[in-house]
Amino acid sequence: MGKTVATAETTYDTWHTDPQREKAMGDAHAPYWRHFIATVPETDLSTRTVMDFGCNRGGFLRLLYALRPFRRGVGIDIAADSVQAAEANKGALPVAYEVATDLAPWTDTIDIAFSYEVVYLLADLAGHAARMRSVLRDGGVYYAVTGCHTANPIWSSLREAIGAGSNAPLQDRSPDDYVETFHDAGFSVSVKRFGYDGFVAAPRDPRYYPSILDAIRYPGEDKLLFRLEKRG
Numbered sequence: 026m027g028k029t030v031a032t033a034e035t036t037y038d039t040w041h042t043d044p045q046r047e048k049a050m051g052d053a054h055a056p057y058w059r060h061f062i063a064t065v066p067e068t069d070l071s072t073r074t075v076m077d078f079g080c081n082r083g084g085f086l087r088l089l090y091a092l093r094p095f096r097r098g099v100g101i102d103i104a105a106d107s108v109q110a111a112e113a114n115k116g117a118l119p120v121a122y123e124v125a126t127d128l129a130p131w132t133d134t135i136d137i138a139f140s141y142e143v144v145y146l147l148a149d150l151a152g153h154a155a156r157m158r159s160v161l162r163d164g165g166v167y168y169a170v171t172g173c174h175t176a177n178p179i180w181s182s183l184r185e186a187i188g189a190g191s192n193a194p195l196q197d198r199s200p201d202d203y204v205e206t207f208h209d210a211g212f213s214v215s216v217k218r219f220g221y222d223g224f225v226a227a228p229r230d231p232r233y234y235p236s237i238l239d240a241i242r243y244p245g246e247d248k249l250l251f252r253l254e255k256r257g
């Protein structure tokens with residue numbers, strides 16, 4: 026594993042309280058990552074340095090590199106065992122996976138940053154927005170996806186189900202809270218529905234999705250993709 030850059034924020038071994046669920050999450054998220062990558066307008070990353078914030082076991086950057094080879098990548102998380110697994114599985118990928126809460130070592134180095142279902146876990150969103158702005162080069166863009174917000178009609182069941190199995194407290198924020206926080210931190214903010222229209226796993230897990238229509242609507246309509254471009 027690479028160096029550990031941690032400050033006062035808490036780290037843990039795995040995000041799930043049951044470590045076995047950590048790998049299953051990557052497998053379950055893969056179709057959504059594929060859609061995320063296909064949706065982002067930047068397609069030639071060959072000269073770009075990328076960051077995956079909340080990388081867990083590293084699967085997103087492995088898939089991104091396979092589909093859109095990039096120059097260099099960094100994956101950041103506070104789940105130490107998962108970051109260790111990401112490092113162990115990275116093969117020849119030009120990526121460093123790091124346990125970090127302080128992003129200062131990457132100041133002005135990142136062209137495009139990604140996070141998939143991470144921002145709803147961050148107690149200090151304004152601090153996160155400021156840190157992400159400072160890692161981006163001028164004109165850099167941060168793409169953040171989340172369906173975990175208070176305007177999601179199934180937020181209460183989702184919140185309970187996710188919270189019951191994870192080590193980081195969930196935050197209650199509306200889509201407008203995200204918009205305002207990133208705008209105030211110096212980003213030009215735009216947003217779209219995530220728009221996933223592939224097959225969803227069925228039978229659904231009723232703890233997460235009260236009905237199968239909820240399971241279909243969630244990644245298509247309720248999940249949001251924020252495009253956060255660093256303002257000069």
Ligand SMILES: C[S@@+](CC[C@H](N)C(=O)[O-])C[C@H]1O[C@@H](n2cnc3c(N)ncnc32)[C@H](O)[C@@H]1O
Pocket residue numbers: 034039040050051054078079080081085101102103104107125126140141142143146147193
């Ligand atoms: C729902 S999981 C998503 C993981 C991965 N992005 C994916 O798509 O499978 C949320 C991840 O965010 C990480 N995370 C939570 N708080 C964090 C923080 N302050 N800094 C970095 N990572 C964090 C968790 O440890 C966990 O790996």
